[in-house]
Amino acid sequence: MGAHTPYPPSSATETSDAVPPVTSSAITSSAPRATPPVWAVLLAACAGQFLVVLDVSVVNMALPSMRSSLELGETGLQWVVNAYVLTFAGFLLLGGRAADLFGRKRVFLLGLGLFTAASLAGGLAQEPWQLIAARAVQGVGAAVVSPATLTILTTTFPHGPARTRAIGTWTAVGAGGGAAGALVGGLLTEYLSWRWVLLVNVPVGALVLVAATVWLAESRSGAARRLDMPGAVLVTAGLAALAYGIVQTEAHGWSAAASLVPMLAGLALLGVFLTVEARTKEPLMPLRLFRVRAVSAANAVMTVFGAGMFAMWYFMSLYLQNVLHYSPVKAGLAFLPHTLSIVLGSKLAPRLMARIDGKTLAIVGGTLAAIGFGWQSRMDADGTFLGTVLGPALVMSLGSGLLMTPLAAAATSGATASDAGLVSGLVNTSRQMGGALGLSVLATVAAERISSARGHGDTAEKALAAGYAQAFTVATGIVAAATVLMVVALPRTSAATAGPGGGGADRSA
Numbered sequence: 001m002g003a004h005t006p007y008p009p010s011s012a013t014e015t016s017d018a019v020p021p022v023t024s025s026a027i028t029s030s031a032p033r034a035t036p037p038v039w040a041v042l043l044a045a046c047a048g049q050f051l052v053v054l055d056v057s058v059v060n061m062a063l064p065s066m067r068s069s070l071e072l073g074e075t076g077l078q079w080v081v082n083a084y085v086l087t088f089a090g091f092l093l094l095g096g097r098a099a100d101l102f103g104r105k106r107v108f109l110l111g112l113g114l115f116t117a118a119s120l121a122g123g124l125a126q127e128p129w130q131l132i133a134a135r136a137v138q139g140v141g142a143a144v145v146s147p148a149t150l151t152i153l154t155t156t157f158p159h160g161p162a163r164t165r166a167i168g169t170w171t172a173v174g175a176g177g178g179a180a181g182a183l184v185g186g187l188l189t190e191y192l193s194w195r196w197v198l199l200v201n202v203p204v205g206a207l208v209l210v211a212a213t214v215w216l217a218e219s220r221s222g223a224a225r226r227l228d229m230p231g232a233v234l235v236t237a238g239l240a241a242l243a244y245g246i247v248q249t250e251a252h253g254w255s256a257a258a259s260l261v262p263m264l265a266g267l268a269l270l271g272v273f274l275t276v277e278a279r280t281k282e283p284l285m286p287l288r289l290f291r292v293r294a295v296s297a298a299n300a301v302m303t304v305f306g307a308g309m310f311a312m313w314y315f316m317s318l319y320l321q322n323v324l325h326y327s328p329v330k331a332g333l334a335f336l337p338h339t340l341s342i343v344l345g346s347k348l349a350p351r352l353m354a355r356i357d358g359k360t361l362a363i364v365g366g367t368l369a370a371i372g373f374g375w376q377s378r379m380d381a382d383g384t385f386l387g388t389v390l391g392p393a394l395v396m397s398l399g400s401g402l403l404m405t406p407l408a409a410a411a412t413s414g415a416t417a418s419d420a421g422l423v424s425g426l427v428n429t430s431r432q433m434g435g436a437l438g439l440s441v442l443a444t445v446a447a448e449r450i451s452s453a454r455g456h457g458d459t460a461e462k463a464l465a466a467g468y469a470q471a472f473t474v475a476t477g478i479v480a481a482a483t484v485l486m487v488v489a490l491p492r493t494s495a496a497t498a499g500p501g502g503g504g505a506d507r508s509a
Contacts, residue, residue, distance in 0.1 A: 057181030087139030111144025116205030172346030183332030242266030307438025308478030345401020365403030366483030372396025
């Protein structure tokens, strides 16, 4: 998907000093320096993406140790996770647009430097507020880095099979980062300290900074160097308020003022944002993008699927530790099938897109994922790794990996080069906001089922297993709905040049 129609010419001139042209008229050389190898560009971009996705989940295994070390209360503990997710989701659009206007390499380095410095501050925190503040700044840095990584790839690799394979690698690395969080967090917490789930980012981040400085070439849109600051403030505040309200539903319910007030305020701010964007000459998010069917449909599917997919990591982690009584390291190791399967699916997707169109592949992936989620919903208190975890893990993870690459390719295929960073930000925003909403809904469903089971006299393990199984049942319905949305909304494309062997594709990716 997204690798079969000619890349639209940009409305603004692109400047780049070292990358192959996306279109011969859209890129001009600005310095007589050697072209960096494409493998180096791919490595630097994917390393940055791995770090920021890893930190969404890596702290989960360390939360009990953080609570005892810093005497965090339940609310403070919740915000160790939420501070990162909220700022990550809220600043993604701004980060994507900044990459287009101020230079993809410059913004990537700035965001990665901020992320690395915040990781150091969090790892050295002595008070709860210091840790929470560091996590919030980490989220801002991640929001700047993440869209820049995809933009670097879409402006480095020409439209076609090479770009499809690069996006497949980027997707696999991102999926692997999210999946590896449990294992990495468990190992670091059990054998070193909770502080190392943050401090490990410092040497890795510094290494990527050096590599990116050497290998990446600067490129940016030729448009005026200004940001739509009113739009940036409105969309960031709106998304953050909406996400905060969604998170509050787990503790207070959907009808409580603590949930409704921020959600309504967030929706109102987003409404004002749309009004501003429709009237400003240089909008942060040009509404014309949503007239492109591939962009609007892929982001809609990404939002819905993200709402269901979060169950795989969150509730499986709880099931393994609270019901099967795995240690942090053993629970992390139990996620290896998830990790390997989702990476395999992401790497297979570009090759399969050479033979079948992206829409068909995405539907196949969504169907497999729904089957896997439904299978996992049969978990109980007497489960085992081989009998309860392994089979569903392989199926739902493989399906997820297969569908993410065609969705990402579709979401970026209809945009011009000058909008590449913005569209990349939209992809990540859709996934994160869908995940925040879905996790809140699923956590509420699980809590209600657990309470009901305990009321009927079930043991703690049976009640917890029943709640987690109910969450997977609802997640199955969400993933199935995302698959139906693919059937209805995603455009169908030719597979003639989608992958290796098509049209003499460049195999350097």
